[in-house]
Amino acid sequence: MDSMPPVLSVRGLSVRFLMPGGRRVAAVTDARFDVAPGECLALIGESGCGKSVLASALLGLLPGNAQTAGSALLGDLDLLTAGERTLARTVRGRLIGLVPQSPAAHLTPVRTVRSQLEETVATLTTTRGRAALRAAAEAAAERAAFPADHLDRHPHQLSGGLAQRAATALALVGDAPLLLADEPTTGLDRDLVDRTADELRRHVDDPGEGGRGRALLMITHDLAAAERIADRVAVMYAGRIVELADAAAFFGSPGPRHPYSRGLLQALPDRAFTPIPGMPPELGDLPAGCAFAARCDRATDTCATEPPPGTVACHHPHVPEDVRA
């Protein structure tokens, strides 16, 4: 598996929003990461830090006032320069399956889950004929643990958890090499979070047809869900990925190394439940150097200069020794 090339390879990805009056909002800056076949990468970070914008950039769904730079290679295709026609015909649904944040908004209200699944199968696969479509739709539902006896219901007749599974089933239909899940478990109780997360994990563990491997990029606020299924964690702050870490080391011992990541974990109700002091920075007016400096208890004068690139973008990262002390 290690010898297989990454499913997604992002280099120097930046997104700027041009605002009225000539202001620029730096929503994503210089993101760099890979997602390997069979891997789940969790992207976490403070609200408004640019996670969803990054996802929209990969799908070509940014609004008109956005400018991108860098590259995001999915196989040989650069998602950032691909035209809308390519994105619509070969990327969305086929190369990237999207598990949306609010399933209710993603399902068509006037049609049953079965009819939406069958239509998606017909659009994204070579399956033809009524009986075959019906069987394929049922198989897709089963993969997402959507109960067969609810297939003839309309979206408003589903609980949040079932609507989430319906949306997940739709995302799995195209058997895309990359699954992109933006907050796939929001609003679900712990049991349903675990089940949804496990379904996504199972999908990634199954290399799929031809054994080419599947990968999952999961954006989430739910650190317990991330801990449950992620292999690696990318932490985003003020548009930058400030730490890339092995999930077990990050959530367990020795713990995160970037001061922001540590603050984020300490804010959990089963840890200190203390928010990171201060307010998130204005992405339209970021300071020079480290954007976290104003809120960081380790900041020094050096932090007014750009932190070094690498897996931890910090001048004074925690090292395993002071974590143990």
Add this chain to the structure above:
Amino acid sequence: MLELRSITAGYARNAPVVRDVSLTVASGESVGLLGPSGCGKSTLARVAALLHRPDSGTLLLDGEPVRRWRHRAPREKRTAFGVVFQQARLSADPRLALTDLIAEPLRATGRGAEVPGRIAELAPTVGLTPDLLTRRPHEVSDGQLQRACLARALALRPRLLVCDEMTAMLDASTAAALVAAVEDYRAATGAALLAVGHDRALLGRWCDRTVQWDSLA
């Protein structure tokens, strides 16, 4: 201060989602209501905030039964409540800049003159920076919008806050910050809180007491 007695409520007459539920929130108290996805706790929260008329049962506010719901409820009863929902986007008018969103309840009650002063107090309380205040909902993230929705809920200085999964869409630090903002407000005003959700660790840490949905009927 708030007493729900044998409330039955729902969206279709013959299929109530809340059946015969009773719950009391004493003045100044914070109560966490825990229940699984889809159990009906949001519906009960809407009844408690006078936003949804129950099919049967009694709601007492300061010992007085409430007889009218929604816009028909008397103003002094309606304004006793501040409500924050999980889905900030569904509860925010997309045409309004965040300042106007926060000011909505003040303007709706003829207190437009207080807007600038109240915004200046509320924005830092909930962690909104000045550049965000002029943006509209589609130009801010979910967390930024939820901060504005909390500010809107606090605008009229309610005596009871109802928070329905207020932090479900938020990262851990923003969640802890909004909980701290609610608690600062309660410490300053003595307001009571009904927080609804399914995160036991969160509600257990946040509230004076938590009750399990199953134990209410």
